[in-house]
Amino acid sequence: MKSVRKRIAVIGGGIAGLAAAVRLRDRLPQGADITVYEQGGALGGKLRTGELGGLPVERGAESFLTSGADGGESAAVALARRLGLGDALVHPARQPAALSIGGRLTPIPAGTLVGVPADLSTLDGVALPDADSDADGGKPLLAPGEDVAVGTLVRSRYGAEVVDRLVDPMLGGVYAGRADQLSLRVTMPQLALAAETEHTLRDAVRSAQRASRRVPGQPVFAAVDGGMSRLVAAAAEASGARISLGLPVHSVCRTDKGWDLRIGAAPAPLTDHADAVILAVPATPAARLLGEVAPEAAEAVAALTYASVALVGLALPAGTELPGLSGFLVPPGEGTLVKAATFFTRKWPHLDRPDGPVIVRASLGRAGEEERLQLDDAALLGRAVRELGELAGVALPEPSASWIQRWGGALPQYAPGHADRVSAARADLPPGLALAGAAFDGVGIPVCVASGERAADEVVTFLEEA
Structure with a gap:
């Protein structure tokens, strides 16, 4: 790689983009200029830790797989260790889960x-x-x-x-x-x-x-003590990247010297330059940014659709009796808005205290049901509490605290042929531009981390050969 200082733009501050930034920092020469552009007000994407009843409770993804397809540790575990969080990894209790069918909880x-x-x-x-x-x-x-x-x-x-x-x-x-x-x-x-x-x-x-090469006896899932936001913050720090929040990237244009990014308010945009670009954003903004530089890739990417969901967190009084489960799933045929529930403090023993609140987290909404989520927060909360009690077969007490997290258009819906469409899109990309994230490679923290790291490796290879 030439000794000239390289500038790399990572567009998207979710875990895929942050993992890419960390990998770039690890592989590029000292002094490389890495910038992460996140149009929202905070990093992390669907990783967001909230507070409920004095405890950290995830408002997004709550855990990740510990093993990879090769039997080794997953990309998420490896990243956590790289970030100094290996000792902070915690695992769920060995509690069964159930299906709620016909008003009864049946073991899966x-x-x-x-x-x-x-x-x-x-x-x-x-x-x-x-x-x-x-x-x-x-x-x-x-x-x-x-x-x-x-x-x-x-x-x-x-x-x-x-x-x-x-x-x-x-x-x-x-x-x-x-x-x-x-x-x-x-x-x-x-x-x-x-x-x-x-x-x-x-x-x-x-x-x-x-x-499957999972190690016998090894926990299947892990989380970070204190919440996933610790993983996000540690990745941002380790990347050494300049973080740009609240300013959208409107366009990416190829130039003789690399890439120009148009950033910020449309009437008076700023222009930034990069030698290589990683797009780690959802399908719609990715397709828009690809429109001029890779139109066929943009068309393939734009085919991806998304489902909207809402998460409801409830803090119930200490001692609230719940079924002896980690949670339950609900088949669509049951007709409820609640599709899954986690008895959070029972599932995660590091949060379970005799005198502490009993935390329940519920997921509402499926693909094609967006209109059913169009309730105000009070109505949605009331619906969730009522359905949870009916599905679990218990009368839930009034929660002492609660929150609602809406994730509009958050979960990719991978139609058959998705992998081929993504392969074709990547083949249409000009050198120095890479794609990463759930829009392309699948959901789950390990998949997104690995996707970001692969994109970073592609960019490093391009810069070394340039």
Whole structure:
């Protein structure tokens, strides 16, 4: 790499953009100028820690996977250690979760892959499968590289109830989407790969589970003691980046010397220069910024849609009795606005105190239900409390404190073919421009961290070869 000081612009201050900035700082020569542009008033994106009943309670993502696909630690755990937060990682209690079906809480069957069972005998009445449909047809379930909706594959093999009562609530808890619209290759990549060789869904699930290299006994999830905002702040500090808040980037233009960014209020925008750019923003702003420099990529990116959700946090009086669970999921067919609930202080023992509040966190809304969330905060809170009591089978006392966090257009809905569209978009990018984040590579903190780090590596390679 030439000794000339390099300037890199990271557009988007969520965890993908911050992970990219940290990786750039680690790999670029001392003195490299890294700027993170975040049009909002705070860094972190969907990572935001709030306060409830005197405790830190997440208003966004609450945890991350500890293991990667290769069996090693996930990109999120590795980043936390890089940032000096390895000793701050905490793990949930070993508490079961349930499904709320027909007014009853039923344990989630063990041994499923995101709700898709390998052994239909374990369903125990939760769903009535069509086992006869999963016959060996003499060929693999999917052609190499083929992508279908999760619901298309599972319905054809196990029947509607397995999708509606198991797969839909599991996917809904992560994506707020429906199995019949979500890409198998993005949401369950191990199953998609196994389906290219296996002839039955049962064998494909078993193959995917065997391929998982998770260390036995290792906790599946982790969080940061004190909240995810600690991870955000530590990443911003470690990156050494100049942080620009509250000023949107309106355009990115290629020049003979790199890239010009038009920033700030449209009547009197500022212009900044960069030698390379990483876009770590949602699909709509990414498509807008790509419009002039990579129109085909912009068109592919713009195809992604999003679901809106709301989170409700409740602080209940100390000693409030709740079912002996970490929480529950609700199938869409139950008709409730609440789609999931976490008994937060029971799930996270480092927050559970005998004389402290009992924290419950609920997620409301699914893809296509945006109009159902159009209630004022008081009405939405009342609806959540009522439905939570009915779904959990307990009479909830009046909360001593509460909050509502609305995430409009927050969760990507990956339609079949998403991965191919993203690959095509990246192939259309000019050198020195990289994409990162959930809009492209999937949800979850480890995925977003890894996406940001890959984008940074691409940019470093470009700068070294320039």
